[in-house]
Amino acid sequence: MADPYGLYARLREAGPVHRIAGPDGRPAWVVTRYDDVRQALADPRLSLDKRRARPGGYQGFALPPALDANLLNMDPPDHTRIRRLVTQAFTAGRIERLREPVRRTADALLDGIAPDGRADLVAAYAAPLPIAVICELLGVPPQDRPDFRGWTDALVAPDPARPGRAKEAIGSMLGFFGRLIAHKRAEPGDDLLSALIAVRDENDGDDRLSEDELMSLAFLILFAGYENTVQLIGNATLALLRHPGQLAKLRADPARIPSAVEELVRYDGPALLAIRRFPVDDLPIGGVTVPAGETVLLSLAAAVRDPLRFPEPDRLDLDRDTAGHLALGHGIHYCLGAPLARLETEIALGALLERFPRLALDVPYSELRWRPSTRARGLLTLPVRY
Structure with missing residues (x-):
């Protein structure tokens, strides 16, 4: 967890594709080199539909149908239909209108910790900022914002000591989104969820959203929009401090x-x-033929540190030409929320550096704790002084 890049470097040097035990112990294939990962990300022969999987293979965590009918489990034409509909509501203008609210939220959070001299920057800043932003985007009133961080942690990094926690989190999310969608139907506002409900309810054609697709889409926007951004803000701050x-x-x-x-x-x-x-047919990747239906894991972490694509890849260089990096995906499944994540991270870093000119780590790097997840790369805490 502390050094995934060292592990992926060894795998990448040893070969482009490896058969491994997945996070749940089931077999999977991991792809490590930039050119292979980039090509595979855009290859229609690699399906996201779990119905293409062989029985007994790794599929990721299971969700009920009301949350599982999302873009991360779909291929065209369903993926194309839903992505087009959500893009109509998830506009650049709507994202840009969040700039001022994001800055106000960042300043308010920094106001709250400024007198202390020390803080856990994840708990005090990197986590609450994207929660506030994604709730603003979806139109969730402040008083109704539950423990999103607890829910996402229960799914992404489950606690072995609490095996029922993930199921509890799923139940809580189902109830929350059901109530929220009903409220927005009755009292629509100028927010993304109201716009998506209008797309669902006012479209009588073949491309309309089903009710499960609507709820799954709201879940995905909240889940991915929060989880990825909190990690990005925390990781970026740590990289600069080092x-x-x-x-x-x-x-x-x-x-x-x-x-x-x-x-x-x-x-x-x-x-x-x-x-x-999941390959729809036996598929050659990096000189290895992966059988149809087996699980393929494309290592973004290995690809973005491939020295054949990025010279001295383990060195942070803000002058580097990063064109074509794959950290946010590639192809038709490129991260839908990338513009929002970029906006939040830009504002979060700008406000933080402006406010605290002597910001520094408050513990040795070796004492930092990382989330126990092979999928998400993020800090549990980031102790700083200022």
């Missing part, structure tokens, strides 16, 4: 922050692996 020369460049010229975010997400992004895929 590279004072690069940090000094941003302090001297804050206008560089948007381009710096691309190198920060390449260097230590929120996802180690892309969502699992």
Whole structure:
């Protein structure tokens, strides 16, 4: 967990494709090199539909139909239909209108910790900021915002000591989204969820959303929008604190922050692996034939540190040409929320560096604790002083 990049470097050097035991002990194939991962991310012969999986293979965590009918489990034409519909509501203008609310939220969170001199930056800043933003986007009133962090942690990094926690989290989410959608139907607002409900209810054609698809889409936007952004903010802050020369460049010229975010997400992004895929036929990848229906895990973490694509890949370089990095995916399944994650991270870093000119780690790097997940790359805590 502390050094996935060292492991993936050894795998990448040993070969492009490896048969492994997946996170649940079931067999899977992991792909490690940039060119192979990039090609596979856009290959229609690799399906996201779990019905393509062989019995007994790794499929990821199980969700009820009301949450499982989402873009991460779909191929065209259903994926194309739903992605087109959500893109109509998830516009660049709607994202840009969040800029000022995001900055106000960031400033308010920093106001709250400023007098203390020390803080856990994950709990105090990196986690509550994206929760507030995604709730603002979906139109969730502040008083109705439950423990999203607890729910996502229960699914992404389950606690072996609490085997029933994931099931409890799923039940809580089902109840929450059911109530929220009913409320938005009765009292629509100027928010993304109201827009999606309108798309669902006012479209009588073949491309309309089913009720399960609507709820699953709301779940995915909240789940992925929160989980990926909290990791990205935390990882990016840590990377800068460990590279004072690069940090000094941003302090001297804050206008560089948007381009710096691309190198920060390449260097230590929120996802180690892309969502699992299943070949529809026996498929050659990197000189290895993967049998149809077996699980393929595309290692984003290995691909973005491939020295054949990014020279000196283990070095943080804010002047690097990051074009084509795969940290947020590639092809038709490219991260839908990438523009929002970039916006939040730019604002979060800008506000943090502006407020605390002497920000520093408050513990040795070796004492930092990482989430116990092979999928999500993120800190449990980030103790800092300022």
